[in-house]
Amino acid sequence: MFYRETGQFKQNYAADSAVFPILQDRYGLAIILAIAFVGIPLFGNEFLLASVMIPFLILSLGAIGLNILVGYTGLLSLGSAAFMGVGAYATYKLSTIFPQVNILVWILCSGFFAAGIGALFGLPSLRIKGFYLAVATLAAQFFLQWCFVRISWLYNDNPSGAIEVPARTLFGIAITGPSATPVTRYLVVLVIVAVMTLIASNIVHGRIGRTWMAVRDMDIAAQLMGIRLLPAKLLAFAVSSFYCGVAGALMVFLWLGAAEPSAFDIRLSFVLLFMVIIGGLGSLIGSFMGAALIHIMPIAIRALPESLGLPIAAATVEHLTFLIVGGLIIFFLIVEPHGLARLWQIAKQKLRVWPFPY
Amino acid sequence: MSLRNWVLALSAASMLAMPAIDAAQAEDSIFVPLFTYRTGPFAGSGTPIANGMHDYLTMLNERDGGIGGVKLVVEECETGYDTKKGLECYESVKPKKPVLVNPWSTGITLPLIPKAAVDKIPVLSMAYGLSASAKGDVFPWVFNPPATYWDGFTQILKYIAEQEGGGIEKLQGKKIGYIYLDASFGREPLPLIESLSKELGFEAKLYPVAAADMQNQSSQWLSVRRDRPDYMILYGWGALNSTAVKEAVKTNFPMDKFISIWWPSEDDAKGGGDGAKGFKTLNWHAVGADFPLLADIQKYVVDTGKSQVADKSKVGQVLYNRGVYNSMLIAEAIRTAQKVTGNKVVTGEDVRRGLESLNIDEARLKEMGLEGFTGPVKLSCADHNGHFSTFVQSWNGTAYEKVSDYITPMSDKVGPLLDADAKAYAEKNAPWPTRSEACDAS
Known part of the structure; x- marks a missing residue:
């Protein structure tokens, strides 16, 4: 009924194996993109853009990065915040050493630095698995964060110990720094996140993604089929860290505006991991859903009593938010342990056959 | 994919919620947001500070009907000492035209420093934040009295x-x-x-x-x-x-x-x-509740149940009084701004001028009921800290x-470091705006 597929014929293999085989899904995606690119910049206020959408998109990108590693390749990592930090610090160093080069080039380049470091810390993944690998990546988290505090070269010897964002422009419009408007920053973030999501989608649906999933499902079987484990796992680490690195650079340069090393602490790693688990392991849309649940829902809950005119103290609202978000996370995990993405998949399946389920 | 619509619906809901808050704000009041942390790992330190800040401003509203006859709208925003939440607080209070912000965390202060001049919202980081922001010539919008x-x-x-x-x-x-x-x-x-x-x-x-x-x-x-x-x-x-x-x-x-x-x-x-x-x-301020002003807070706020302090003995503790001191600076800055500009309902620009002309002498302290509570505070356009004893x-x-x-x-030792640091900050963040704000000679 909602998904009337009558008349949608697939006449070649490409159409049959498309990412979105159903016409309605393609329309839905087009509408979402139209809202994101046109509707929100036109009608959203500064708070929605700067505090809701920009962080949501950046966290989604980080979650996609982690999902590539945890969800698609089955390698548990707790170092994603540190890899985000590598991206941020690389962008900071590059943009202060070569201020002439456009900042967006450096933001994207910083991903390669994060990828390099990520691949390095991914080396143990060939030998250790599961929780033990999580502990090994935890070492990356602590070591890199220690570097951010201790190596003063990384933050240009600032007495504050923090990295600050210089004002930079693109085509004469400020995109970083204090005079960059939320709309510009939002659009820049949106373009980068949309393009990188498209690339991620192509990677995971192609040969490389299938390699990763084979490794995830059973690495001995994958090896017997001729998949070389070390390159496959290291590539997963590199691509994942690339995404995290770009997300980290975006976080400092287009969202926060300055960052202390503690911005990349273990809590951020956990938050990303929660997003991936709640959103759905091995699902790109799940990364967005997880980020929305963890980031946007608390903001919505916090805004609720105020918009209803209930006089509740700020701290009480915060406690309530913790309670409600925690409760909802448990609820969603009980209802569907495979995450929101799976929940949506089930719902879609039901909608396709409604009202005559068979 | 269209579950992303849910996300958009959620954000649309929060978008709709925002203008409602703006409308609730009366025209003839001064909006003072307080960034506080009563939750999170630092709540133990944050709660007394939040209480002190909140109670002093509430007391002014109760006792004097605000400052200069204008009611203060005091609103707490919970940061949990988390930079991301702090910035969210900043964005959420910005449309309501705050006259100044107190981030109460160095991590939140740093991103706000460059924003202050653009958004025209002064930052009062009382004895924390960036030490170099004491230099008013480089940081006209940031204040960090009374000492670095x-x-x-x-x-x-x-x-x-x-x-x-x-x-x-x-x-x-x-x-x-x-x-x-x-x-x-x-x-x-x-x-x-x-x-x-x-x-x-x-x-x-x-x-x-x-x-x-x-x-x-x-x-x-x-x-x-x-x-x-x-x-x-x-x-x-x-x-x-x-x-x-x-x-x-x-x-x-x-x-x-x-x-x-x-x-x-x-x-x-x-x-x-x-x-x-x-x-x-x-x-730099006394402990204990043995001051006429703190007695007023006791009388108008704590006894009437408008305070969040758990028990009365907390009034007068170090960090509670620190919060009171912070709010005293806020209130005096607003009062000075009213005096300097002649406006009753002051804006962020006015309060910036008020902070630069801030002069709390012994007589004023006595008048406020804080005699012997702390030393005099006098700021200037060049010195946003005072480097007080x-x-x-x-x-x-x-x-x-x-x-x-x-x-x-030891100002002779600290001074050169501050100069060098402020200069380095401006250079590293080039193009850093040169000060264009006029100075009220006081």
Whole structure:
């Protein structure tokens, strides 16, 4: 009924194996993109853009990065915040050493630095698995964060110990720094996140993604089929860290505006991991859903009593938010342990056959 | 894919919610947001500060009907000491035209510094944040009275010299340990220590404590026992302070030679038990509720149940009074702004001018009912900090008591560092706007 597929014929293999085989899904995606690119910049206020959408998109990108590693390749990592930090610090160093080069080039380049470091810390993944690998990546988290505090070269010897964002422009419009408007920053973030999501989608649906999933499902079987484990796992680490690195650079340069090393602490790693688990392991849309649940829902809950005119103290609202978000996370995990993405998949399946389920 | 619509619906809901709040705001009032943290790992320190700030401003509303006849709209935003949430708070209060913001976290202050000039919202980071922001020529929108961490460090050194019975030449040959939070706050004095230790001839021993190990300082204190420094200086926050006091007691370090910057609270010292007697901290305002103004807070706010303090004995504690002091600066800045500009309903621009013309002298302190509470505060266009004197207070087992006179900082040592630091900041953040704000000659 909602998904009337009558008349949608697939006449070649490409159409049959498309990412979105159903016409309605393609329309839905087009509408979402139209809202994101046109509707929100036109009608959203500064708070929605700067505090809701920009962080949501950046966290989604980080979650996609982690999902590539945890969800698609089955390698548990707790170092994603540190890899985000590598991206941020690389962008900071590059943009202060070569201020002439456009900042967006450096933001994207910083991903390669994060990828390099990520691949390095991914080396143990060939030998250790599961929780033990999580502990090994935890070492990356602590070591890199220690570097951010201790190596003063990384933050240009600032007495504050923090990295600050210089004002930079693109085509004469400020995109970083204090005079960059939320709309510009939002659009820049949106373009980068949309393009990188498209690339991620192509990677995971192609040969490389299938390699990763084979490794995830059973690495001995994958090896017997001729998949070389070390390159496959290291590539997963590199691509994942690339995404995290770009997300980290975006976080400092287009969202926060300055960052202390503690911005990349273990809590951020956990938050990303929660997003991936709640959103759905091995699902790109799940990364967005997880980020929305963890980031946007608390903001919505916090805004609720105020918009209803209930006089509740700020701290009480915060406690309530913790309670409600925690409760909802448990609820969603009980209802569907495979995450929101799976929940949506089930719902879609039901909608396709409604009202005559068979 | 269209579940992303849910996300959009959620955000649309929050988008719709925003204008409703704006409309609720009356025209003829002054909006003062308070960034507080009553939750999270630092809630122990954040709650009394939040109470002090909130109660003072509420008292002004109750007793005087606001400032200059204009009601204050006081709104707390919970940051949890988290930079991301702090920025969210900033974005959420920005449309309501706040006259100033107090981030109460160095991490939140740093991103706000460049924004202040663009959004025309002054930042009041009281004795925290970026020390260099004391330079009004470079940072016209940022204020950090009454002293910087560098000032504080030299004040402690001067106090130590005084204990040794003389001027700073007495520091020659002394061994001074420095235990600090290994983050921007604690690391800030390091360049100063490096230059001063050479100049004054004392030996500095550094004991960094990582933020993750705040509650586990046994290795640092083992080194302290080995090094046997003559004095220990503490730059900590939250659990770091209480743990340091406990460990110092365990190590049998002489507590009267253990001196902290101004952040430890009563609870931090209490944790050390009887052994913590003699523990010293810097402070620039009195403790206790024995002031007419605090009696008013008691009468108009606490007794009427408009305060969030858990019990009345909390009124007058160090960090509660620190919050009161912070709000006193806010209120006086607004009052001065009204005087300087002639507007009753002031804006962020007006309050920036008010802060630059701020002049709280002894007479004004007496008038407010705060005689003897603190020293006078006078800021200027060039000096947004004042570098005021602080005193040393000692823990007697139940309360802090003042044990020294007001100590001036070594401005000749700190001044050049501030200049260099402010210059470096402007260069690194080029193109940093040159000051265009006119100065009200006062």
